[in-house]
Amino acid sequence: MAGDPLLPALHTGVERLGLTLPEGAAEALITYLRLLERWNRAYNLSAIRDPGEMLHRHLLDSLSILPYVEGDSLLDVGSGAGLPGIPLALARPGLTVTLLDSNGKKQRFTRQVALELGLHRLRFAQARLADYRPGQPFDTVVSRAFAALSGYVPEALRLCRAGGRVLAMKGRLPEEELAALPRSLRGCTLTALDVPGVAGQRHLLTWTAPAVSATEEANP
Numbered sequence: 197m198a199g200d201p202l203l204p205a206l207h208t209g210v211e212r213l214g215l216t217l218p219e220g221a222a223e224a225l226i227t228y229l230r231l232l233e234r235w236n237r238a239y240n241l242s243a244i245r246d247p248g249e250m251l252h253r254h255l256l257d258s259l260s261i262l263p264y265v266e267g268d269s270l271l272d273v274g275s276g277a278g279l280p281g282i283p284l285a286l287a288r289p290g291l292t293v294t295l296l297d298s299n300g301k302k303q304r305f306t307r308q309v310a311l312e313l314g315l316h317r318l319r320f321a322q323a324r325l326a327d328y329r330p331g332q333p334f335d336t337v338v339s340r341a342f343a344a345l346s347g348y349v350p351e352a353l354r355l356c357r358a359g360g361r362v363l364a365m366k367g368r369l370p371e372e373e374l375a376a377l378p379r380s381l382r383g384c385t386l387t388a389l390d391v392p393g394v395a396g397q398r399h400l401l402t403w404t405a406p407a408v409s410a411t412e413e414a415n416p
């Protein structure tokens with residue numbers, strides 16, 4: 197939204213992340229934030245209500261993983277109000293983003309965002325992760341603030357094309373969750389994320405989907 201008082205902070209944060217946004221994306225990101233702020237009053241979409249805090253903990257946090265997104269199709273598992281999927285879709289217009297969430301109320305909000313922002317490459321799936329059977333595998337599968345890794349990684353690998361990436365955004369390093377994974381899935385790449393304006397630890401865990409799915413290997 198042009199002229200919004202949050203725009204300068206967004207530009208500074210994006211620069212600190214080392215990113216360049218396409219034309220109009222910063223304004224669209226702020227429009228999304230304002231919609232989230234407005235709908236939050238009635239829909240309880242996010243526990244964070246202060247717009248300045250939303251900018252850092254929602255928008256910049258989501259954008260911080262942009263360099264790790266592989267290919268042209270992304271599945272956001274447990275997307276809630278569209279995080280990180282909507283900021284990623286706005287920052288990379290060629291990306292087709294599917295928002296998967298079992299909660300119809302949250303999907304109503306994200307559909308409205310797509311309409312208002314003209315996000316033609318945004319797709320919606322209202323289902324539980326374990327029941328979701330898309331026609332095509334995705335290049336990247338991501339989740340933020342979703343379930344424990346053992347409930348996410350094997351299913352995410354099932355939905356990812358061979359050589360594609362499974363990403364999990366976490367706060368502090370989830371050592372117990374990693375230890376609870378089957379041995380074959382513990383070998384992920386750990387990246388500490390430095391998100392401007394976010395004091396707590398942020399981590400990105402990355403798996404590369406093998407040619408034979410890890411689920412098949414674990415249960416031949």
Ligand SMILES: C[S@@+](CC[C@H](N)C(=O)[O-])C[C@H]1O[C@@H](n2cnc3c(N)ncnc32)[C@H](O)[C@@H]1O
Nearest residue numbers: 274275276279297298299323324325340341342
């Ligand atoms: C804590 S919220 C996180 C939302 C968003 N990713 C974020 O970072 O703000 C978790 C979301 O996962 C959804 N969810 C929980 N279990 C799910 C499942 N098994 N399949 C699909 N969505 C699920 C919930 O409806 C909720 O919107």
